[in-house]
Amino acid sequence: xxxxxxxxxxxxxxxxxxxxxxxxxxxxxxxxxxxxxxxxxxxxxxxxxxxxxxxxxxxxxxxxxxxxxxxxxxxxxxxxxxxxxxxxxxxxxxxxxxxxxxxxxxxxxxxxxxxxxxxxxxxxxxxxxxxxxxxxxxxxxxxxxxxxxxxxxxxxxxxxxxxxxxxxxxxxxxxxxxxxxxxxxxxxxxxxxxxxxxxxxxxxxxxxxxxxxxxxxxxxxxxxxxxxxxxxxxxxxxxxxxxxxxxxxxxxxxxxxxxxxxxxxxxxxxxxxxxxxxxxxxxxxxxxxxxxxxxxxxxxxxxxxxxxxxxxxxxxxxxxxxxxxxxxxxxxxxxxxxxxxxxxxxxxxxxxxxxxxxxxxxxxxxxxxxxxxxxxxxxxxxxxxxxxxxxxxxxxxxxxxxxxxxxxxxxxxxxxxxxxxxxxxxxxxxxxxxxxxxxxxxxxxxxxxxxxxxxxxxxxxxxxxxxxxxxxxxxxxxxxxxxxxxxxxxxxxxxxxxxxxxxxxxxxxxxxxxxxxxxxxxxxxxxxxxxxxxxxxxxxxxxxxxxxxxxxxxxxxxxxxxxxxxxxxxxxxxxxxxxxxxxxxxxxxx
Numbered sequence: 001x002x003x004x005x006x007x008x009x010x011x012x013x014x015x016x017x018x019x020x021x022x023x024x025x026x027x028x029x030x031x032x033x034x035x036x037x038x039x040x041x042x043x044x045x046x047x048x049x050x051x052x053x054x055x056x057x058x059x060x061x062x063x064x065x066x067x068x069x070x071x072x073x074x075x076x077x078x079x080x081x082x083x084x085x086x087x088x089x090x091x092x093x094x095x096x097x098x099x100x101x102x103x104x105x106x107x108x109x110x111x112x113x114x115x116x117x118x119x120x121x122x123x124x125x126x127x128x129x130x131x132x133x134x135x136x137x138x139x140x141x142x143x144x145x146x147x148x149x150x151x152x153x154x155x156x157x158x159x160x161x162x163x164x165x166x167x168x169x170x171x172x173x174x175x176x177x178x179x180x181x182x183x184x185x186x187x188x189x190x191x192x193x194x195x196x197x198x199x200x201x202x203x204x205x206x207x208x209x210x211x212x213x214x215x216x217x218x219x220x221x222x223x224x225x226x227x228x229x230x231x232x233x234x235x236x237x238x239x240x241x242x243x244x245x246x247x248x249x250x251x252x253x254x255x256x257x258x259x260x261x262x263x264x265x266x267x268x269x270x271x272x273x274x275x276x277x278x279x280x281x282x283x284x285x286x287x288x289x290x291x292x293x294x295x296x297x298x299x300x301x302x303x304x305x306x307x308x309x310x311x312x313x314x315x316x317x318x319x320x321x322x323x324x325x326x327x328x329x330x331x332x333x334x335x336x337x338x339x340x341x342x343x344x345x346x347x348x349x350x351x352x353x354x355x356x357x358x359x360x361x362x363x364x365x366x367x368x369x370x371x372x373x374x375x376x377x378x379x380x381x382x383x384x385x386x387x388x389x390x391x392x393x394x395x396x397x398x399x400x401x402x403x404x405x406x407x408x409x410x411x412x413x414x415x416x417x418x419x420x421x422x423x424x425x426x427x428x429x430x431x432x433x434x435x436x437x438x439x440x441x442x443x444x445x446x447x448x449x450x451x452x453x454x455x456x457x458x459x460x461x462x463x464x465x466x467x468x469x470x471x472x473x474x475x476x477x478x479x480x481x482x483x484x485x486x487x488x489x490x491x492x493x494x495x496x497x498x499x500x501x502x503x504x505x506x507x508x509x510x511x512x513x514x515x516x517x518x519x520x521x522x523x524x525x526x527x528x529x530x531x532x533x534x535x536x537x538x539x540x541x542x543x544x545x546x547x548x549x550x551x552x553x554x555x556x557x558x559x560x561x562x563x564x565x566x567x568x569x570x571x572x573x574x575x576x577x578x579x580x581x582x583x584x585x586x587x588x589x590x
Contacts, residue, residue, distance in 0.1 A: 011136070014096060015089065022089055025086055028078045028082035029144050033145060035071045036149070036290070040156075040282075042064050044286075045279060046061050048277055048278070094133040097315060097319075098125065101125045104323065105125070119202025119206060120202045122202075128315050129311070132308050134308065139308070149293070157284060160283065161275070161284065164270065164276075167262045168262075178252060190306045191314075193234065195314075199230050199233075259292050260285070267281045267285065331407055332403075333412045340364060340366045340399075341362070342399040343363075343398050346397070362553065367528060369524060369544075370529065370542065378551065379551040388417055400416070416498055419502070420488050421503075431466075439493055446493060447467065451467075451486075455512055459482055503532065503535075517538070
């Protein structure tokens with residue numbers, strides 16, 4: 001199959017840096033096999049020394065036994081060295097592949113991350129690489145020695161008797177045909193098994209990470225039903241793959257039994273006619289057994305290799321995913337910036353068949369506070385993604401401090417933004433390290449000042465280890481509000497020229513929110529700020545409010561101006577506050 005050939009070539013490319021170890025492994029394999037095949041000759045010679053009453057040559061037998069003992073010792077050492085080389089190659093290759101896979105994760109565009117579940121990506125980097133490792137190790141351990149054994153036994157058998165050797169050579173292709181016939185069909189099944197396993201990993205990862213939501217909304221039974229469906233699919237494809245692959249070994253064993261029987265019958269006839277001695281016949285039978293043994297081992301290896309190839313292909317497909325377009329040769333680092341932004345006829349869509357942003361124009365002056373409002377799906381988050389080059393525009397241009405962002409290094413561009421999102425994200429480590437995530441060189445005093453500005457200092461000090469408290473990536477036992485305060489403190493520490501606040505106080509109590517809003521006012525002084533909000537009460541002080549609908553800015557102006565227009569914003573504002581008034585009236589009545 002072409003897919004297998006392509007995957008095999010890619011594996012060889014990964015092995016190439018360790019070809020000197022591979023060559024050493026082959027040398028030890030040849031030594032091991034050669035000595036193993038020489039042993040039957042000594043055993044045959046020993047048998048010829050004891051044929052007949054009173055004709056036992058003890059001196060010759062003792063000499064043969066000493067040779068045999070030395071051969072067994074050297075063979076054992078050679079096999080140990082060969083296995084050591086094989087393990088070294090496999091685990092270095094797997095380490096390289098896993099490093100490439102993880103490194104590639106840092107280069108993938110946001111488009112890939114958004115269109116693939118975390119569980120599937122996790123499955124490719126960890127589970128598929130592990131399966132590939134197991135198959136590769138077995139391939140190196142048994143495939144090489146098997147091939148060398150087959151070639152070596154053929155050479156020794158032909159040197160003893162050509163006619164009996166023909167019996168072996170003529171029956172062997174049947175064994176190869178059976179193994180090849182089954183292997184081609186098992187690859188498809190193992191590939192399907194890897195895909196379903198990835199689905200299961202994705203589901204388990206999703207369910208484990210959202211247990212609170214699942215239990216709150218009683219989704220447990222539906223989650224169990226989804227898992228049961230995937231689990232059943234995995235059982236079916238795994239059972240078929242294992243069933244068909246398990247046929248290989250007994251099939252080849254049956255044919256190999258025919259080889260052994262054919263050699264025994266033809267050899268016995270030759271021995272009766274004095275063409276071959278009894279010792280040589282026993283030697284030949286031993287070779288026939290050793291010749292067929294690798295076919296049994298290789299047939300077992302083929303099963304593992306098919307699984308390994310299927311997993312390897314998924315890993316290589318992931319590694320070959322088109323990375324985020326690299327910065328051009330003439331891109332530059334930003335120096336001092338004024339925080340101005342301009343969008344000129346910007347068009348963008350996630351799906352080329354469905355337009356989202358079309359001919360969008362916007363000019364933001366340095367230090368302006370820009371609020372973005374609109375219904376869900378109107379393009380608010382998309383606009384932020386474009387400003388930070390998480391996605392590139394389809395048409396038009398975006399200018400940051402007068403420079404086209406396509407001419408700016410991504411890292412340089414993004415380092416001038418600070419984001420506080422509605423969805424908080426923390427990393428495993430101390431609270432201090434989480435606050436200093438964007439500024440690892442920050443001092444303890446600077447971290448504490450940022451926490452105080454974000455009103456997080458008091459709850460941090462109440463914790464057992466204070467700023468050295470270790471939290472998990474989901475924030476451990478911290479409340480949602482506390483997590484958000486830490487994310488705000490992170491931005492307070494860095495204070496970049498441009499701020500993006502996406503419902504930044506959505507999980508904070510009203511009293512703390514008032515304090516945070518005061519802190520934000522100080523933080524936003526002299527800085528360009530984008531405020532994405534659903535609660536219109538939080539953006540009344542914005543210099544410009546952008547009202548978005550269906551990917552277009554349909555209205556813009558300050559709060560008073562937009563209310564006087566009586567347009568979409570005015571209706572949205574009135575409906576929101578009338579709903580709030582009704583809700584408050586009901587609460588008061590109760």
